[in-house]
Amino acid sequence: MIPAHLKTDLEQRVAAAVTNREAAVDVMKALQRHYGWLTDEALDEASQLLKMSPLQVEELATFYEMIYRRPVGRHVVHVCDSISCWASGGETLLESLANLLNIECGSTTPDGAVTLLPCSCLGNCGEAPCMMVGEKQYGRVTLEMGAEIVAALRNNSLGISATS
Ligand code: FES
Structure with missing residues (x-):
């Protein structure tokens, strides 16, 4: 309530x-x-x-992809899998993050910290590949940058709410 x-x-x-x-x-x-x-x-x-x-x-x-009808982690990482991002390495980024988190795409880390989900175009195609955490978008995301963002989320040092 x-x-x-x-x-x-x-x-x-x-x-x-x-x-x-x-x-x-x-x-x-x-x-x-x-x-x-x-x-x-x-x-x-x-x-x-x-x-x-x-x-x-x-x-x-x-x-709406950003509305969750099932439990999610404290942070939800969306990686765009639409055409521009896909063609610019988005799929590799998604795989890399899944490997780093040691989870399948679509699931949540056992500690409940991070849920990893694909998403449709974030409207930022010129900055592909893109990802989004909470309300914050990231563009031209390299594998290193993705790893840093995820590490910061796990350490709770990025200050982003999963559902903001
Ligand atoms: S295709 Fe990824 S932001 Fe548009």
């Missing part, structure tokens, strides 16, 4: 939006920040706040 201040804040955001649907991603991201991922409880709360059916919220949630 979300605290009263968060509920009030989200109600105000929904009221300020032109349509409730417009506020949906904002609401889901706020709930995700609170719970760590968009739990079933969070989905129900989003449904009530947005006055949309749980199915409608679920459809939106599954459409």
Whole structure:
């Protein structure tokens, strides 16, 4: 259950939006920040706040790659696997990070620190290959840079929230 201040804040955001649907991603991201991922409880709360059916919220949630309908680590690393990044070494970057983390792409390290996921184009194709952690994007990511970012996340020295 979300605290009263968060509920009030989200109600105000929904009221300020032109349509409730417009506020949906904002609401889901706020709930995700609170719970760590968009739990079933969070989905129900989003449904009530947005006055949309749980199915409608679920459809939106599954459409957005940055909304997580299953548990994720404290940090979520997205590596773009769309065409420009793929052609610029994105696949190798993804493999390299998976090897460094010793996990399969799509899974989370046993310590719960990092989840590694592929993602669609981040809209930064000119800087390929790209990755994203929380709200922060990284472009022209070399294998070394990727390794440094992941090491910093594991040491908690990058200061990025997984679900921000
Ligand atoms: S293809 Fe990766 S940012 Fe566009």
